Amino acid sequence: MALLEIDAIHVFYDKIEALKGISLAVEQRQIVTLVGGNGAGKSTTLRAVSGLLHPRQGTIRFDGRDLAGLGAHDIAATGLVQVPEGRRIFGRLTVAENLEMGAFTRRDRHAVAEDRDRMMRLFPRLRERLKQVAGTLSGGEQQMLATARALMARPRLLLMDEPSMGLAPMLVEQVFETIRTINAQGVTILLVEQNAPAALGIADHGYVLESGRIVLSGAGRELLDDERVRRAYLG
Amino acid sequence: MARMGAVDVALWGMRIGVVLVVVVGTIGTLIKGRYTAAQWFDFVMFGLTIGSIYAQIALGYTMVYGVLRLINFAHGDIVMTGAFAGYFVAAPLDRSGFLQNHPVPGMVAILVVAIATSTTIALLTERIAYRPFRRVVGLAPLICAIGVSFFLEQTFRGAFGSAVKSYPSPEWQRASFNVIGFNVPGIDVLVIGLALLFMLVLYLVVQRTRMGKAMRAVAEDGEAAALMGIDVNKVVVFTFTLGGVMAGIAGVFYAFVYKQVYFFMGFTPGIKAFGAAVLGGIGSIPGAMLGGFFLGLVESVGPSLFLDGIGIPAPYQLRDLIAFTLLIMVLIFRPQGILGERMAKKRA
Numbered sequence: 001m002a003l004l005e006i007d008a009i010h011v012f013y014d015k016i017e018a019l020k021g022i023s024l025a026v027e028q029r030q031i032v033t034l035v036g037g038n039g040a041g042k043s044t045t046l047r048a049v050s051g052l053l054h055p056r057q058g059t060i061r062f063d064g065r066d067l068a069g070l071g072a073h074d075i076a077a078t079g080l081v082q083v084p085e086g087r088r089i090f091g092r093l094t095v096a097e098n099l100e101m102g103a104f105t106r107r108d109r110h111a112v113a114e115d116r117d118r119m120m121r122l123f124p125r126l127r128e129r130l131k132q133v134a135g136t137l138s139g140g141e142q143q144m145l146a147t148a149r150a151l152m153a154r155p156r157l158l159l160m161d162e163p164s165m166g167l168a169p170m171l172v173e174q175v176f177e178t179i180r181t182i183n184a185q186g187v188t189i190l191l192v193e194q195n196a197p198a199a200l201g202i203a204d205h206g207y208v209l210e211s212g213r214i215v216l217s218g219a220g221r222e223l224l225d226d227e228r229v230r231r232a233y234l235g
Numbered sequence: 236m237a238r239m240g241a242v243d244v245a246l247w248g249m250r251i252g253v254v255l256v257v258v259v260g261t262i263g264t265l266i267k268g269r270y271t272a273a274q275w276f277d278f279v280m281f282g283l284t285i286g287s288i289y290a291q292i293a294l295g296y297t298m299v300y301g302v303l304r305l306i307n308f309a310h311g312d313i314v315m316t317g318a319f320a321g322y323f324v325a326a327p328l329d330r331s332g333f334l335q336n337h338p339v340p341g342m343v344a345i346l347v348v349a350i351a352t353s354t355t356i357a358l359l360t361e362r363i364a365y366r367p368f369r370r371v372v373g374l375a376p377l378i379c380a381i382g383v384s385f386f387l388e389q390t391f392r393g394a395f396g397s398a399v400k401s402y403p404s405p406e407w408q409r410a411s412f413n414v415i416g417f418n419v420p421g422i423d424v425l426v427i428g429l430a431l432l433f434m435l436v437l438y439l440v441v442q443r444t445r446m447g448k449a450m451r452a453v454a455e456d457g458e459a460a461a462l463m464g465i466d467v468n469k470v471v472v473f474t475f476t477l478g479g480v481m482a483g484i485a486g487v488f489y490a491f492v493y494k495q496v497y498f499f500m501g502f503t504p505g506i507k508a509f510g511a512a513v514l515g516g517i518g519s520i521p522g523a524m525l526g527g528f529f530l531g532l533v534e535s536v537g538p539s540l541f542l543d544g545i546g547i548p549a550p551y552q553l554r555d556l557i558a559f560t561l562l563i564m565v566l567i568f569r570p571q572g573i574l575g576e577r578m579a580k581k582r583a
């Protein structure tokens with residue numbers, strides 16, 4: 001059984017149908033990516049999984065459990081955590097407080113402290129900035145913080161919405177490297193990207209989304225080599 | 236150079252007019268020298284006292300606005316409910332002589348009942364009236380809040396009558412100290428001291444505790460907070476609780492200072508404290524505290540300082556005029572307040 005199973009969901013904004021029956025599965029320990037152009041419905045998919053939007057039809061199961069009717073905070077507490085598009089760190093809170101908010105649902109203080117140390121090793125830049133207000137961080141540092149904040153929840157599945165957006169090319173490479181590292185440490189990842197080549201390059205499995213429908217899916221490498229994908233996204 | 240429209244001319248006229256009144260009035264007053272140092276000191280003391288009360292009420296407005304982007308129009312009436320509840324404890328305690336002989340347990344009892352009442356009503360209001368409107372955009376939530384305000388006022392009027400009841404004023408409240416020649420009323424020291432203490436506690440709660448941090452996170456980005464597992468409803472309840480507690484304390488103090496309670500008593504301090512919150516920058520906690528003290532000082536010192544000099548008789552009766560002029564000026568010329576950002580700039 002897959003860790004995350006999305007089965008034929010339809011999501012609406014008022015009368016506009018943004019997702020027209022999407023199904024996808026994320027297996028334990030995989031990196032799965034959902035690529036597609038602007039407005040394809042990638043963020044809508046992740047928002048539905050996180051409980052910020054509710055599908056009108058279809059089901060979303062996490063670890064076998066139907067998520068229908070759960071609030072966003074309940075879903076986060078089950079170990080399904082999202083790094084939202086645009087990072088959405090708490091700019092007026094300090095870096096340390098942002099990390100604390102990531103661990104909001106956890107009561108195991110010692111393990112939380114250990115995880116914080118782990119984050120400092122993964123993102124040494126954040127260590128120097130712990131007491132700083134997060135709004136003063138650079139874009140790259142904010143992405144690190146958003147990722148670290150989500151990891152503080154000890155997620156079993158991490159949803160990432162365009163983590164490379166707006167970053168300089170050198171930093172983009174780092175972001176994908178980090179995703180690989182996190183995955184190697186046992187976290188399953190569903191990655192949404194417009195940067196299809198980079199995402200498909202590290203993914204075990206990929207889905208191509210277009211106007212609210214999945215038009216292609218396959219192993220990451222296969223899609224990279226697929227003629228249609230090349231034409232549409234790789235130029 | 237851009238040409239100025241009629242509105243700009245009027246606005247500049249207002250600015251210049253107010254500045255003229257302030258400058259000419261102040262100079263005139265000081266030259267006349269009608270007031271003694273002791274009188275100025277009294278004005279300042281009273282300004283700080285009433286300002287500390289505005290500050291506590293303003294905190295309720297600013298925190299709720301920060302978390303929900305809602306102007307809780309009924310907050311002044313929540314203050315009134317606290318004052319009333321305190322009255323029903325204070326009156327019998329005063330009659331029996333207990334409040335006179337045991338001021339500390341007496342005051343604690345009054346405050347506890349007032350806080351419990353105003354907090355309960357604040358939470359009921361949130362649950363029944365505001366939560367169903369949470370996702371509604373437009374004016375409906377504000378209109379609902381205004382409805383709650385009327386509801387509370389008329390309910391208290393129906394239950395306890397529209398007459399003004401005089402608040403107990405035990406002997407010790409009239410005690411005063413002599414500090415380097417100035418007369419310092421004991422009640423002022425008590426009100427300011429406790430207000431500062433409670434506000435410090437509130438500040439630490441918001442800065443240091445898990446829920447306090449969650450509240451600040453929700454104020455910035457409720458959705459991101461929910462994605463971190465923060466239950467926004469719990470944070471909202473927490474916020475209304477803090478506001479309700481401060482409102483209960485403020486209600487008792489306000490009633491002790493003005494020595495009366497009645498169903499409409501929350502309206503004026505409510506509006507003023509809302510103005511103080513805007514003055515300080517709505518959403519900002521230090522801003523609300525500063526704004527409250529500043530407004531209190533201006534309305535207490537201002538009439539005599541600004542108006543006496545331009546020959547207005549009995550200026551002390553024009554306190555509300557000064558207070559509301561200040562608030563209107565702030566809304567026109569600096570709607571983001573002293574420490575705040577613009578209301579309209581906030582994320583929808």
Ligand SMILES: Nc1ncnc2c1ncn2[C@@H]1O[C@H](COP(=O)(O)OP(=O)(O)O)[C@@H](O)[C@H]1O
Binds near residue numbers: 013045
């Ligand atoms: N809040 C919203 N209200 C109405 N339509 C929306 C809203 N958010 C997104 N949409 C529409 O839904 C579609 C999918 O959007 P989105 O999921 O954000 O795309 P992507 O993340 O792939 O760029 C787009 O056509 C977009 O215009």
Ligand SMILES: [Mg+2]
Binds near residue numbers: 042043044085162
């Ligand atoms: Mg998107």
